[in-house]
Amino acid sequence: MGKIKAIVDAAQILxxxxxxxxxxxxxIAKAAGVAGGTVIYHFKNKENLLFIVTWRVHYSLFKATLxxxxxxxxxxxxxxxxxxxxxEYLRKRAGEFQLILKNTxxxxxxxxxxxxxxxxxMHLRYLRLLQEGLERGIEDGSVRACDPMSVSHVIxxxxxxxxxLHLSHGEDLENLAAESMAFVRAxxxxxxxxxx
Amino acid sequence: MGKIKAIVDAAQILxxxxxxxxxxxxxIAKAAGVAGGTVIYHFKNKENLLFIVTWRVHYSLFKATLxxxxxxxxxxxxxxxxxxxxxEYLRKRAGEFQLILKNTxxxxxxxxxxxxxxxxxMHLRYLRLLQEGLERGIEDGSVRACDPMSVSHVIxxxxxxxxxLHLSHGEDLENLAAESMAFVRAxxxxxxxxxx
Amino acid sequence: MGKIKAIVDAAQILxxxxxxxxxxxxxIAKAAGVAGGTVIYHFKNKENLLFIVTWRVHYSLFKATLxxxxxxxxxxxxxxxxxxxxxEYLRKRAGEFQLILKNTxxxxxxxxxxxxxxxxxMHLRYLRLLQEGLERGIEDGSVRACDPMSVSHVIxxxxxxxxxLHLSHGEDLENLAAESMAFVRAxxxxxxxxxx
Amino acid sequence: MGKIKAIVDAAQILxxxxxxxxxxxxxIAKAAGVAGGTVIYHFKNKENLLFIVTWRVHYSLFKATLxxxxxxxxxxxxxxxxxxxxxEYLRKRAGEFQLILKNTxxxxxxxxxxxxxxxxxMHLRYLRLLQEGLERGIEDGSVRACDPMSVSHVIxxxxxxxxxLHLSHGEDLENLAAESMAFVRAxxxxxxxxxx
DNA sequence: CATGAATGAGCCTTCATTCAT
DNA sequence: CATGAATGAAGGCTCATTCAT
Numbered sequence: 001m002g003k004i005k006a007i008v009d010a011a012q013i014l015x016x017x018x019x020x021x022x023x024x025x026x027x028i029a030k031a032a033g034v035a036g037g038t039v040i041y042h043f044k045n046k047e048n049l050l051f052i053v054t055w056r057v058h059y060s061l062f063k064a065t066l067x068x069x070x071x072x073x074x075x076x077x078x079x080x081x082x083x084x085x086x087x088e089y090l091r092k093r094a095g096e097f098q099l100i101l102k103n104t105x106x107x108x109x110x111x112x113x114x115x116x117x118x119x120x121x122m123h124l125r126y127l128r129l130l131q132e133g134l135e136r137g138i139e140d141g142s143v144r145a146c147d148p149m150s151v152s153h154v155i156x157x158x159x160x161x162x163x164x165l166h167l168s169h170g171e172d173l174e175n176l177a178a179e180s181m182a183f184v185r186a187x188x189x190x191x192x193x194x195x196x
Numbered sequence: 197m198g199k200i201k202a203i204v205d206a207a208q209i210l211x212x213x214x215x216x217x218x219x220x221x222x223x224i225a226k227a228a229g230v231a232g233g234t235v236i237y238h239f240k241n242k243e244n245l246l247f248i249v250t251w252r253v254h255y256s257l258f259k260a261t262l263x264x265x266x267x268x269x270x271x272x273x274x275x276x277x278x279x280x281x282x283x284e285y286l287r288k289r290a291g292e293f294q295l296i297l298k299n300t301x302x303x304x305x306x307x308x309x310x311x312x313x314x315x316x317x318m319h320l321r322y323l324r325l326l327q328e329g330l331e332r333g334i335e336d337g338s339v340r341a342c343d344p345m346s347v348s349h350v351i352x353x354x355x356x357x358x359x360x361l362h363l364s365h366g367e368d369l370e371n372l373a374a375e376s377m378a379f380v381r382a383x384x385x386x387x388x389x390x391x392x
Numbered sequence: 393m394g395k396i397k398a399i400v401d402a403a404q405i406l407x408x409x410x411x412x413x414x415x416x417x418x419x420i421a422k423a424a425g426v427a428g429g430t431v432i433y434h435f436k437n438k439e440n441l442l443f444i445v446t447w448r449v450h451y452s453l454f455k456a457t458l459x460x461x462x463x464x465x466x467x468x469x470x471x472x473x474x475x476x477x478x479x480e481y482l483r484k485r486a487g488e489f490q491l492i493l494k495n496t497x498x499x500x501x502x503x504x505x506x507x508x509x510x511x512x513x514m515h516l517r518y519l520r521l522l523q524e525g526l527e528r529g530i531e532d533g534s535v536r537a538c539d540p541m542s543v544s545h546v547i548x549x550x551x552x553x554x555x556x557l558h559l560s561h562g563e564d565l566e567n568l569a570a571e572s573m574a575f576v577r578a579x580x581x582x583x584x585x586x587x588x
Numbered sequence: 589m590g591k592i593k594a595i596v597d598a599a600q601i602l603x604x605x606x607x608x609x610x611x612x613x614x615x616i617a618k619a620a621g622v623a624g625g626t627v628i629y630h631f632k633n634k635e636n637l638l639f640i641v642t643w644r645v646h647y648s649l650f651k652a653t654l655x656x657x658x659x660x661x662x663x664x665x666x667x668x669x670x671x672x673x674x675x676e677y678l679r680k681r682a683g684e685f686q687l688i689l690k691n692t693x694x695x696x697x698x699x700x701x702x703x704x705x706x707x708x709x710m711h712l713r714y715l716r717l718l719q720e721g722l723e724r725g726i727e728d729g730s731v732r733a734c735d736p737m738s739v740s741h742v743i744x745x746x747x748x749x750x751x752x753l754h755l756s757h758g759e760d761l762e763n764l765a766a767e768s769m770a771f772v773r774a775x776x777x778x779x780x781x782x783x784x
Numbered sequence: 785c786a787t788g789a790a791t792g793a794g795c796c797t798t799c800a801t802t803c804a805t
Numbered sequence: 806c807a808t809g810a811a812t813g814a815a816g817g818c819t820c821a822t823t824c825a826t
Binding site for chain 4: 824
Binding site: 021 | 215217218319342343345346347349350352353354355356357358360361365367371372374375376378379382383
């Protein structure tokens with residue numbers, strides 16, 4: 001029965017559009033075509049639903065990025081395509097991303113409690129993709145020496161900040177994408193690449 | 197009478213800590229030491245209070261940044277001290293900043309409607325500080341050729357994203373500050389400065 | 393489940409006794425033996441309840457009158473028994489009638505909007521009963537020539553005014569009934585009936 | 589200082605337009621051009637204001653009717669001009685009259701308590717005008733034998749009912765006036781006037 | 785006299801959650 | 806599994822009234 005999926009899908013859309021607090025469970029039920037009690041029946045409470053939906057979006061971003069990364073030649077390429085993948089995702093699934101920005105799952109929930117730890121884990125796996133690229137780049141000489149952890153954090157900050165500027169302030173996505181790329185390249189590109 | 201100020205202060209703290217929707221007006225009243233009706237009496241409704249509080253924080257960030265910028269020698273210096281000012285503010289007034297991140301004044305309110313337009317205006321004045329630095333830097337040769345608008349947007353994205361990483365994910369602020377500085381410097385610094 | 397009926401019954405009594413604005417929804421719930429939220433759950437809002445209750449009383453008066461009218465011999469008889477039925481109703485269901493007098497459904501609601509149009513319709517059907525009697529009376533010679541529409545309006549005005557005098561001012565109902573009858577008879581009775 | 593008058597005037601208009609319960613004291617103050625506290629300061633509470641305003645309208649109707657009655661030749665003339673005066677008042681001061689219909693001063697207040705007894709008194713003096721006409725008419729032979737008290741009550745019922753039909757249901761005032769007159773004349777006119 | 789800031793009780797409504805069916 | 810009637814706590818807001826100035 002597709003009811004569970006219908007509920008999660010509906011919740012994702014509504015949470016993204018109006019935010020968690022402004023989305024009554026009854027609206028989710030209506031949008032999913034099920035009875036009011038059914039949502040709670042399956043998910044025990046509304047917060048669980050937020051967690052699941054949030055996790056799904058994180059996972060989806062992770063998967064999409066993973067796919068784009070595969071054929072990266074150098075470490076620098078990997079890092080740059082990580083950035084590109086982010087904007088590609090934003091371009092195609094703005095709605096889904098809105099969810100991450102608008103909701104405070106990270107804040108209100110105890111991140112150390114199960115199952116929220118899963119959420120953090122997913123996020124770490126996602127960042128890991130970037131860090132691996134950076135590490136590879138440092139090794140293969142395409143990226144200048146730096147601390148991959150810190151750099152990955154700031155790149156991620158830039159991306160999520162750009163998403164906010166686009167989704168909330170209406171800034172042009174393509175400008176943000178191009179300029180972000182320029183920032184990353186300027187910071188990473190090794191001016192003195194390793195000799196062959 | 198300090199009652200209005202007490203309400204705004206209380207609202208700022210509570211909105212920042214728990215978010216707008218999770219802060220009952222009655223809690224604000226209690227924290228401000230006034231009766232329940234007093235909050236609405238002065239601000240007509242809860243949303244107004246959010247607007248005022250948000251504006252105040254934006255203004256405060258603007259003012260703090262303006263102060264730090266004054267003695268900048270070159271345009272590059274100005275831009276870098278803009279970034280430094282941001283982290284300085286975050287360091288000292290993390291709570292206040294939380295408000296901007298956690299609340300969706302920009303999303304739920306019609307930004308073009310008065311008085312929300314004021315909010316946008318304040319934000320633009322703030323960004324203008326950075327843009328002026330960039331323009332000056334391009335002119336005085338300390339900053340390489342670029343589009344000040346786009347660059348300022350991405351820098352702002354990076355800053356606000358870093359704030360999120362720090363405040364919500366608990367990332368170390370000093371690492372983020374240092375690395376952000378490195379990004380900005382890498383992107384801006386003119387490799388071929390104008391001759392003397 | 394009799395809960396809906398219990399709510400409507402309770403609302404009818406309370407609206408009639410204390411008026412719409414002076415009857416908290418919570419009182420209705422209490423009187424109906426249900427939880428506070430149940431009233432709104434079923435009727436969406438308080439005003440709906442007023443409409444439904446008002447309609448029910450109008451309908452009940454219509455039905456009661458219709459029943460009394462059936463065996464009328466002449467048109468004059470029909471008109472007179474219309475009047476008698478009104479006072480009979482007032483005698484037996486004073487409380488219910490109070491509702492019509494004390495509440496301003498007609499004033500505050502847009503009578504032309506659905507479903508308030510239903511209310512007007514019900515009222516017109518009720519008045520129609522009187523008009524038909526008058527028309528029949530003019531035809532069969534028991535009623536003198538007159539405009540049935542205007543006459544029905546004034547008779548209705550007299551009746552509702554009498555109800556007000558009785559219910560609000562405490563005037564004796566039987567005096568009002570007898571004298572009203574005398575007025576109607578004096579105005580309608582044909583002094584020169586048709587020849588046999 | 590005209591402040592008290594301004595308040596009473598404003599209250600009259602607002603009570604008539606929106607009803608007592610739906611008129612905040614603050615609106616009255618605003619309309620009267622005084623501060624919020626001033627209304628209560630002068631009238632102690634809102635209910636007093638309703639009483640005063642209601643009394644004023646009753647008095648005004650009484651005065652207007654008294655004026656129209658003066659030159660009545662016969663008792664029947666007096667009664668008929670009483671009715672005419674009512675419609676004349678309704679024609680010219682519909683707003684003021686609305687107040688009597690829409691508000692429940694008579695119901696919610698204890699009519700026997702001072703000062704509400706004054707209201708009843710005013711009403712009785714008004715009705716007395718009609719009763720005197722009827723008594724005179726019976727004496728001078730222009731009105732057929734009847735109980736002046738009962739007849740006056742039903743005439744008053746008819747008038748106030750007609751006002752309701754006009755003000756709330758939108759029925760045409762002139763039709764109501766003409767037909768009401770016909771009813772009164774039919775009931776009162778002596779078919780066999782006293783011989784000279 | 786008059787003000788208007790301040791109060792706090794009370795109102796209508798929302799909504800996550802429960803539970804009998 | 807699923808439903809939806811029912812709940813009741815909580816929320817935002819209104820408003821008559823008070824009172825220091």
